[in-house]
Amino acid sequence: MNQPVKHGRMRIFLHSEFFDHYKKSPTAIISSFILVTVILLAIFGPKITVQNPYDLGSLNLSEAFKPPAWMDGGDSRFLLGTDQNGRDILSAIIYGSRVSLFIGLVGVLLTSLVGITLGLLAGYFGGKFDTIIMRIADIQLAFPSMLIALFLMGLTGPSIRNILIALTLIGWVRYTRIVRGEVLSVREKEYVDAAKVIGFSNGSIILKQILPNVMTSIIVISTLRVGSFIMTEATLSFLGVGVPISTPSLGMLCSDGFKVLYSGLWWVSIFPGLYIVIIVFAINLLGDFLRDELNPKLK
C-alpha cells in the first residue's frame, strides 16, 4: 500500500522544478558531491586510515615530521605527511572531521529545536511571552556571538557538551526571529482561521498548519548554520576553549600544527584547515543554491 505512494512522491520530486534546477546547477551538484564524500569518509574513514591517531601505541616518533608523500623525504604510507609525534595527518583529519561534523550537525539540531519552538510560541501566542523573548533576542544580538561563545566556553571549560550548549545559546535567536516573523504573517491567513473554526487545538494548528509553511526557511538557515557552527567550533578549539584534548577536532589539529608552522612544517596545520574550508565552502554553496530556489526573500 505504501510503496506506490512513495514511488509517486519520488517521481513528483524527480520532475519538480527544484530538481530540474538542481540538475542544471554545477555548483549545487559539485557541492553536494563533496559533502556526501566528506560524510562517507567520516563514517567509514576509520576502516581505511593507516592508523588510529588516538591510539598512542600506534604512533612512532621515528616517523615524525615526514612531509607529504609527493615531496622529498615523503613516505607513501603518509599521504599528507606526519606531525611532530609521528601522527599521520590524513588519519588525524578524518578522525577530526567526525568530531567537527558531529558538533555542527547536532548543534544545528539542538539550536533549531529550541529556536523554532520559541519562535512558534512567540509568534502564535504573542503578548508578554513574545515581548520577553524578543527583548532577550535584541539584547543578545547587540553582542557578537563569537564573544558570547568565548565567554561561555572560557568559564565552563572545554568539552563537547559545553560547545553544544554554547552554540545553542548563540544560535537560537536567528531561528526564533525568522520563524516568529513567518508565523505572524501565516497566522492571518484564512486557512488558519478555518482550522480554528473547525475546532483544531492550538498545538495542532501550530504543528500542522504553521510549521510546514516555515519549513523552507528553516531548511535554508539550517544548512548555512551547519557551516557556521563547524567554523565557530574550529575557532574555539583553535583558541584552546573548544573540544578537550582527548577528542581533537579539525580546529584543534590546526592549533597543534600552528606551533610548528614557524619551523616550516606547514602541512601539519594547513591541511586540517584546508579541509574545514572545503567542508564549509561546500555547505555555503549548497545553502546559497537552496536559498535561491526555496526562499529567495531570505537574502
Added chain:
Amino acid sequence: MFKYLLKRTFQMVFVLFIVSVIVFTMTSVIGNPVYNMLPQKATDQQIQEVVVMLGLDKPLYVQYWIFLKNAIRGEFGRSYTHFVPALGLIVSKFPATIEIVIVAMGLTILLGISLGVLAGARPKSKISKLIMFGSLAGISLPSFFMGMVYIFVFAVSLRWLPVSGRGEIGTILGIRTSLATLDGWRHIILPSMTLALLNIATIIRLVRAGMMEVMRQDFIKFARSKGVAARKVLYGHALKNILIPVVTIFGLQLGELIAFTTITETIFAWPGMGKLLIDSITNLDRPIISAYLLFVAILFVVINFVVDILYTFIDPRIDLNS
C-alpha cells in the same frame, strides 16, 4: 530628538544592567579562582583567607551589590595574575586593538564597497561572478586559517613581513600607536588583513544585493538617459540609496571585529585586549574577564547608538521618535 535621547539612554542603562547581572552570575557561579591562586598543597586556613580576601564568603546579592558599586566607579579589582587594576590594564591595551580594527575597517570600506558596487552593477559579467565566488570563499575561511596562511606565505616563506608583536611604536597627536612608524605598519598589515577578510566578503554581498535592486529603479534609468556619467550613476545615485543597510552592518561589524581581535591577536601575538581576554580566560582571571565584558558592552551600546543617529543624517525620512 530629546525624547528619543532620553528613551535611548534608559534602554542603554537597562541593557548594561542585564549584562552586569549576567557577567556577575557567570563569573561567580562558574569556576573557582581560589584554587588557581594557591599552590596545590594549600591548607584549609590559607584557602579560607583567600576566600575572605576576595569577598567570596558573602552572600551572592551582597557580592553583586559590591560588584556593581565598584563597576560604576570603574573598579573591577586587581587582576589575579598581573596584580594591577583590571580596567586600567584593559584600557592600556585598547590602542593596540583599536589600531588593527581601524586598518581592517579601512580595508573593508575600500575593497568591500568598490567590489560590491562593481559586482552589483553588472551581475552577469565574468568579473562579477569571480567577485561573488571570492566573497563566498571569504565567508567560508575561518580567520585563524587565513592568519596561518599569511604567516606561512609572507613571514615564514617569503620573509617579507614580521610574524608577531606591534613593532616600533611612535606618537601621533599624543597617542602612542604602531600606525606612526613604518615598522609598525609592517607589523599591522597581516593582522588587519586577517581581521578584514570576513568583513570584506560580507560587505561585498550586501552591497551587491542592494545595488542590483536599486539599479532596476526608474530614477537610475532616468539618470542614465539624462546622460549622467556611468561612474556618477553608480557611486552618486545608486550607492547613496543603499547606505542604510551598509551602515547598519558596519555598526554590527565593528562589534564583530572587536570580538574577532581575540583570534587575530592570539595568532599574531599582538599585545591588545583580545589576547588579554584569552589569557585571562585560560587563567580564570575574573576581574579582567568582567571588566573586559562590561567595557566592550558599553562600546557596543555606544556604537549601536551612533549608528541610529547616523541613519537620520543619511535618510532624513527616518524619524527616530516613531
